[in-house]
Amino acid sequence: MTAPLLVAADVRRSFGATPALDGANLSVRAGEVVAVMGPSGSGKSTLLHCAAGILLPDSGRVTYDGAELTALSDARRSALRRSEFGFVFQFGQLVPELTCLENVALPLRLAGTRRRDAARTALEWLARLGTADVAGKRPGDVSGGQGQRVAVARALVTGPRVLFADEPTGALDSYHGEQVMRLFTESARDSGAAVVLVTHEPRVAAYADREVVVRDGRSVDLERAR
Amino acid sequence: MSIGLTLLGLLESGPRHGYDLKRAYDERFGHDHPLHYGQVYSTLSRLLKGGLVQLEGVEPGAGPERKRYAITDAGVTDLDGWLGRAEKPEPYLQNTLYTKVVLALLTGRSADDILDTQRAAHLALMRTLTRRKSTGDLADQLICDHALFHLEADLRWLELTAARLAALTEEVLP
Ligand SMILES: Nc1ncnc2c1ncn2[C@@H]1O[C@H](COP(=O)(O)OP(=O)(O)OP(=O)(O)O)[C@@H](O)[C@H]1O
Numbered sequence: 470m471t472a473p474l475l476v477a478a479d480v481r482r483s484f485g486a487t488p489a490l491d492g493a494n495l496s497v498r499a500g501e502v503v504a505v506m507g508p509s510g511s512g513k514s515t516l517l518h519c520a521a522g523i524l525l526p527d528s529g530r531v532t533y534d535g536a537e538l539t540a541l542s543d544a545r546r547s548a549l550r551r552s553e554f555g556f557v558f559q560f561g562q563l564v565p566e567l568t569c570l571e572n573v574a575l576p577l578r579l580a581g582t583r584r585r586d587a588a589r590t591a592l593e594w595l596a597r598l599g600t601a602d603v604a605g606k607r608p609g610d611v612s613g614g615q616g617q618r619v620a621v622a623r624a625l626v627t628g629p630r631v632l633f634a635d636e637p638t639g640a641l642d643s644y645h646g647e648q649v650m651r652l653f654t655e656s657a658r659d660s661g662a663a664v665v666l667v668t669h670e671p672r673v674a675a676y677a678d679r680e681v682v683v684r685d686g687r688s689v690d691l692e693r694a695r
Numbered sequence: 696m697s698i699g700l701t702l703l704g705l706l707e708s709g710p711r712h713g714y715d716l717k718r719a720y721d722e723r724f725g726h727d728h729p730l731h732y733g734q735v736y737s738t739l740s741r742l743l744k745g746g747l748v749q750l751e752g753v754e755p756g757a758g759p760e761r762k763r764y765a766i767t768d769a770g771v772t773d774l775d776g777w778l779g780r781a782e783k784p785e786p787y788l789q790n791t792l793y794t795k796v797v798l799a800l801l802t803g804r805s806a807d808d809i810l811d812t813q814r815a816a817h818l819a820l821m822r823t824l825t826r827r828k829s830t831g832d833l834a835d836q837l838i839c840d841h842a843l844f845h846l847e848a849d850l851r852w853l854e855l856t857a858a859r860l861a862a863l864t865e866e867v868l869p
């Protein structure tokens with residue numbers, strides 16, 4: 470088996486007096502989909518943000534492709550995030566002033582792709598998610614589920630090596646939720662992306678290769694009772 | 696669900712008479728289906744023959760109501776095995792799982808472990824069905840989806856039960 474692409478080991482993180490993570494672990498290999506589950510407030514989003522280098526842990530290590538994320542400068546870390554990672558966040562993520570198409574094209578533009586090429590690729594991704602019809606609308610003028618699918622398109626458009634998705638199907642009905650999960654598992658199988666997926670829906674988690682459960686800020690090994 | 700194993704669980708805290716066992720069972724698990732005396736004694740004699748229980752301090756006089764039953768080491772081993780093993784994941788296991796969780800609380804075992812073991816078994820089957828869906832035709836997909844929705848309902852019940860364990864412990868333990 471290949472070595473894990475991303476490892477978060479014994480991560481601790483507090484917000485003021487609230488210990489959100491109290492020794493959590495997560496690792497994912499290239500081509501693997503890992504589901505992160507657990508009760509509300511248990512620390513799933515915090516773990517995702519620490520693993521992705523968005524939040525710095527108080528202690529513990531996060532390594533990506535052998536390099537320690539936690540030791541990089543802020544600038545290097547954000548550059549790495551932009552070039553290697555894709556994100557679907559749990560809350561408000563599309564730029565309200567841009568159209569849906571411009572939102573999806575944005576990561577490509579930031580990476581230096583020409584406007585016309587970026588727009589063409591972005592439209593292909595919107596179509597893949599069945600949302601080509603909202604391309605010209607602003608995020609405020611589309612439904613919650615449409616907005617979520619636009620965010621998924623934006624996360625996948627650059628072909629990231631690691632995709633972080635926090636409740637990416639929370640606003641979707643079963644049919645569209647499956648569509649999103651198919652695209653995630655396809656990008657893992659076809660382009661070897663690693664996918665970290667936070668979800669509270671067992672049917673969504675069943676698309677993953679394995680699951681990590683977070684309780685009270687700690688990851689639980691479900692096999693321990695065997 | 697196995698009445699024999701449930702009786703073993705109730706015996707673990709100490710020897711009991713048959714009628715006492717029936718009362719304890721009905722109170723905890725009998726809700727709509729209390730045990731018949733005949734059922735209790737036939738189950739106990741089967742456990743006796745299997746060496747899972749033994750008689751203790753038989754009081755003078757004949758009749759089953761005079762006997763006190765105690766769990767043996769072999770009985771504890773069987774009980775341990777049952778409580779530690781996941782049920783074959785299929786819908787409508789609530790009855791068995793509820794019994795296992797209450798017995799764990801009564802006998803000082805980890806109810807969390809029982810729920811987690813079952814959760815892992817359910818999710819493993821759901822992953823298999825999800826993979827089968829991606830290769831099957833539309834009919835396969837619909838059949839798998841039906842099973843997946845039912846398994847998901849069970850898993851959600853497991854999660855809710857785990858969240859309510861503290862309250863359940865207070866209710867179950869005197
Ligand atoms: N920015 C923040 N400031 C203060 N406390 C925070 C912050 N973010 C998270 N927390 C706290 O940290 C704990 C873990 O939060 P987190 O968002 O990681 O939970 P979660 O598992 O993602 O929950 P949910 O399923 O509801 O999204 C909670 O107690 C939360 O209130």
Ligand SMILES: [Mg+2]
Pocket residue numbers: 513514515559635
């Ligand atoms: Mg969250």
